[in-house]
Amino acid sequence: MSKRTEIKSILTDFSGLLGQEATVMGWVRAFRSNRFIALNDGTCMNNLQVVVNFEQFDEALLKKVSFHACIRVVGQLVESQGAGQAVELIARELEILGEANPELYPMQPKAQSMEFMREHAHFRMRTNTFSAVFRIRHGLAYAIHKYFNDQGYYYMHTPIITGSDAEGAGEMFRVTALDLDKLPRTEEGKIDFKQDFFEKPTNLTVSGQLQAEIGALALGKVYTFGPTFRAENSNTSRHLAEFWMIEPEVAFFDIFDDMNLAEDFCKYLINYILDNYPDDLAFLDQRLQGQEKNLPQDQRRPMGLTDTLRFVVDNDFERITYTEAVNILRNSKPYKKGKFEYPVEWGKDLQAEHERYLVEKHFQKPVIVRNYPANIKAFYMRLNEPEEGLPGPTVAAMDVLFPGIGEVIGGSQREERHDVLVQRMKDMNVAEEELWWYLELRKFGGAPHAGFGLGFERMVQFITGMGNIRDVIAFPRTPGNAEF
């Protein structure tokens, strides 16, 4: 199996390889004219054309060169006579590494629905669309680490299993080693978690933020990048029960530093993909255009995928306060015509339709909304100084809203004042005794600090233009689905 040449290296620079012999291995994308094999080995978007003189090969062997069969070819690299490619491989030796009986293999060389692909997640990565998505997903993960490392941040691993259920970000998955058929009971008849593995109830984490704050107040600048779990019964194209989240947390940052970081980070990530994955992006761009041809004009994207990404990195994100957002919405046409389903009222959270209006209609670019009413936000967000003319107190929270997918980042300056935090926890019924350590961070060497959470899959969704979040993670976990 040695001496394999990767197709990417042949296609990117073949000048020194012409006339030489090469061994390639990959999966058949097409076998045309009993003569031309389009071979893809996953290293890049494009295929290598393998030319077969069929008289030289056994007919039974060539029969097995079917869609997505895996083959090994040895031959000579030459300039192509055809128009579609510059270089091609003239086969001298051909070996079937893995057959794919076309009578039984579910994938077909044609457009198949996203739903069908999802049910065949073990094969869908072999398609153009999904291989492009997952190459970009990798690139994005790498860019995240590169960005933070280059800026002096430390990567921190926060626990997956958490003993606190006070993180306040949603329903949690219980983790237990107890025998569910024979649950031990206390005298009062409740489940006796003293007999469980950790001797207390535990769950899968919904956020690493609270622990990341520990890191920020010691190492200064930290970030987490790991899986998170929400047991919400969410059935939408932008929610998963298991997803990956990036959470930077920085000491001495206020809400404005936090927004600057969020904007710079988003732009860096998008630029990285524009610079390093042009072929994959171009394919996804074309794919989207093909899809939108059948849509009525008003449902199409205003720009192609690549143009959208360039537009986002070339323009400043709009920054407004929650109060300004409410005013804009109340003066908007859809509001005056009664088109909004939900009320726009200071103190009520902005709904998806409101965010969409701000991002897609009013500003037509990413928007950062800050200073939300305190009563609709989490306990750890820093209480702002009272403002003249506002109906209630606000917190230093910010959301970054992107076109199409809505909230991609949610963050805040954290409440560093011990007494204020204790009062907020009391008001919002957060158990102080469980978060004793979180409170002690404010008692001993506390500091102003801020951070945010970025939904990894939502960013992949935005950059690849995929409509459903289940198609940017290899094995999506959603209500009623944990196959693969």
Add this chain to the structure above:
RNA sequence: GCCUCAGUAGCUCAGUUGGUUAGAGCGGCGGACUGUUAAUCCGUAGGUCCAAGGUUCAAGUCCUUGCUGAGGCGCCA
């Protein structure tokens, strides 16, 4: 959790006001083809119309329930 829509060949879909033997394209299979780019051309097989009840002389088509999927909403990242 709520609302809406859908489920017909391997895949993507059509199927009229309920009416004889359920169709197409692609894919498969058989054949032709030495410069193809989702190759092309000829031929061919392939159906528990999601499931269970019901209405009717007659149900793919109408009704009820269930299952599965999608879109939207809520929750959020």
